[in-house]
Amino acid sequence: MPTGDTLLAHLVPKLTPQVEDAATDALAYILNKSKPCLSALVDLVTGNEFLLDPVDSVRTQVVREDKSRLDLVGYDSDGSERLIIESKFWAALLDGQASGYVRHLDCDKPSLLLFVAPEVRRAALWNEICAQMDASNHPSLVPFRDDERLLMSRVGETGKYLALTSWICVLEQLKGAASELALVSEIEQLVGLVTSQGDRRFKPLHAEDLDASIPRRILDFNRIVDNVVRQGVDQKWLSTKGLAAAAVADGYGRFIKFLGDFGERQTFELSIRISYSKWARSGETPIWLRLGNPAPVDLASLNQQLGLSEEWRPGEWLWVPILLKAAAFLEDVVEDAARQVRAVRDRAIEIGANRA
Missing domain, CATH: 3.30.1460 (Yope Regulator; Chain: A,)
Structure with a gap:
């Protein structure tokens, strides 16, 4: 069965135009259901001297006083916010989304704003995020990590970090931590949904795409x-x-x-x-x-x-x-x-x- 051919991939786009929200809710459901998956998500972003405190639970659609709505927020055992995840498929990066959401990060300990997007959009979206940060009054971004799994920068000399990874990278990480067959099946359903969205939308053009x-x-x-x-x-x-x-x-x-x-x-x-x-x-x-x-x-x-x-x-x-x-x-x-x-x-x- 093709990766994108799952029940979730078939039903969600028919039931709601807010596919990004549905995918985020599904991700939160998996994370709150499985402590090993929560730990695996933290492990994905940990490294290169960046240590994120363990995330104990997550919530979706968290609305702030400035009316901004955060897709997913991860809390440590004390209830402090350590992680903000913004889910993307092909919706545009909102004006001030990266620079504005960084302000919501806690300063007392290392905290992270993590964008999750299709792999084919990773490079282009990261350029947009960095340009938005450069145009803001935040300290300059300091490149921190750049590999096939994660792009990450530190916001000046603060404890705030900004990163981007792919949906498939996140879900493969969670799948590796899931021990129950039922949970693996649920993760594969979400893999199908995000794969189908990556397949169906217009991808950024590259020079080789225009070759005669x-x-x-x-x-x-x-x-x-x-x-x-x-x-x-x-x-x-x-x-x-x-x-x-x-x-x-x-x-x-x-x-x-x-x-x-x-x-x-x-x-x-x-x-x-x-x-x-x-x-x-x-x-x-x-x-x-x-x-x-x-x-x-x-x-x-x-x-x-x-x-x-x-x-x-x-x-x-x-x-x-x-x-x-x-x-x-x-x-x-x-x-x-x-x-x-x-x-x-x-x-x-x-x-x-x-x-x-």
Whole structure:
């Protein structure tokens, strides 16, 4: 099961637009339920001569006198605030959020304002946080820690610290401390939610994302689709009569018909297409064969016989991945892809014949 394919990932965005708040509440639930997880969170930020007192409990949505609302606050055994966590997915950093929330930190002992965000946003968000602090009247930030788990700076010579880590880093840390299977399962539910949010939102562009090789490769995928269809038509196991190529929201596709004995219902919708969303979720291939429902064959049987990883449900499309041959020239890639499409067609004919 893909990491982002969990019940929490499915339900939360449907039930509330405040997904960050829901994720924060889920995190607080786990931390308050498990002392080992609370200790593991403190261990994540401890090091490089920074020692945070043990956190005994956490509370969410703590409203201050200035009307600011802190996502999550961690308290030590004396009830003193030692840790403030601000949860982020893709919401913008509010004006004065970092500089304002640092003022809420206790000064008598080391205390920390920790931002938690998707890994892909970490560098960009840290730059925003540092710029906001530089523009404030706080003492200058002193770089303190910079590794794959944590970015941290000290606020001048005070006992206040500012840090940023990723959701996955936090949850993997908690998962490592959880000994009960039920708690591990709950953490994995939250992993699914935060992963799905990281997958669905726009990520900051980098120079390599704008390289001309990307559209050239997309055009190559279009050529593969066209050439597979052309080969099937030339070899008379496919037909495109009365059908056309189509630009779809998710890529590019060609509507086709399998030639063979499908009785009177051989006009079911069938296409070979590029699907960027299927590719992004599965990581398998950009090119897919999509079979419509109703169909002249039992799609459940076809799904089972093809050994597909996704379970087919009545009323849904059947998506068959067409894997592309690596380290090969266009002719070989097309030949291998066409062989896979024809194999699906042959298996469909076989299932139809058995039903008759």
